Amino acid sequence: MRRALDILGVGPTHHMMELGEGAPLRQRWLDLADGAEPDWDLLFEGYGACIDWPSAQYWRTLIDVYPDAKVLLTMRSADSWWKSFEGTIVKYLQSNDDANSLAHAVGRDVFGGRFADRDYAIALYNENVSDVLATVPRERLLVHRLGDGWEPLCDWLGLPVPDVDYPSGNTTSDFKSRNIKGGHCQTKPA
Numbered sequence: 001m002r003r004a005l006d007i008l009g010v011g012p013t014h015h016m017m018e019l020g021e022g023a024p025l026r027q028r029w030l031d032l033a034d035g036a037e038p039d040w041d042l043l044f045e046g047y048g049a050c051i052d053w054p055s056a057q058y059w060r061t062l063i064d065v066y067p068d069a070k071v072l073l074t075m076r077s078a079d080s081w082w083k084s085f086e087g088t089i090v091k092y093l094q095s096n097d098d099a100n101s102l103a104h105a106v107g108r109d110v111f112g113g114r115f116a117d118r119d120y121a122i123a124l125y126n127e128n129v130s131d132v133l134a135t136v137p138r139e140r141l142l143v144h145r146l147g148d149g150w151e152p153l154c155d156w157l158g159l160p161v162p163d164v165d166y167p168s169g170n171t172t173s174d175f176k177s178r179n180i181k182g183g184h185c186q187t188k189p190a
Contacts, residue, residue, distance in 0.1 A: 001074050001144070003167035005049045008159050014050035019102055026102075029054055033105035040065050053106055063136060070156070071136045075129065076146040078122045090116050 005013040019026045028043050033054070040062065044050060051072065055062065063071060076084075093107045093115055107115040114120045132141070142156040150161045 001051050001072070004150070004153060005051070007162055007164065007167065008154070008157060010049045010157065010159075012047050012049075014044055014047040014055060015052045016054060016102065018047075019054070029102060030105075033102065033109065053110075054102060057106075057110055059132065060135070063140070069140070071132070071141045072153075073129065073132050073136075073141060073143045074146070075143055078125050080146070081125055082118055082122050085121065086116075086118070 002011075002013045002015045002017070005011050014025075019029055025043065025045065028039075032038050032043065038058070038061075044055075050062075051074070059071070063069070089103060089106060092103055107113060111117075111121060111124065133143075142152065144153055149166045154161045
């Protein structure tokens with residue numbers, strides 16, 4: 001989705017991948033995870049859109065802070081989500097003891113340390129989806145399911161469908177290769 005939004009020109013799109021070691025906004029997000037008061041304009045400085053973590057953790061606040069912003073809920077089955085989450089974030093958290101990383105903030109703040117508990121994590125996933133659907137006004141919300149492609153996204157944004165294939169990426173293997181060597185969630189230089 002990050003690449004799709006960037007292709008459509010609504011980005012650059014803020015995503016956890018923007019917060020690797022040495023990233024300009026990284027310390028601001030670490031400070032927020034440690035309890036600092038958020039300055040949302042500074043946290044998203046230079047970005048036109050945001051998706052995924054860490055912004056997703058604050059969606060309830062962000063829909064009020066940015067009342068004209070559209071809200072995109074990317075959906076997949078809970079089992080599909082768990083398989084991806086277990087193969088990426090859970091594996092990373094289990095193999096990395098750096099408690100100062102942004103990924104550890106996900107495990108701590110979102111999952112209360114129970115990130116490896118499948119049933120608990122899926123219940124949180126389903127609860128979050130239900131909360132978004134019940135809270136975000138329909139005129140602001142697009143539910144974009146895995147595989148929907150360009151048409152619903154472009155219609156919702158009022159943009160033409162680009163003449164390129166809908167992007168695919170951030171797979172489990174992409175994450176693993178980035179994570180170990182690329183600093184995706186890493187806090188120490190490779």
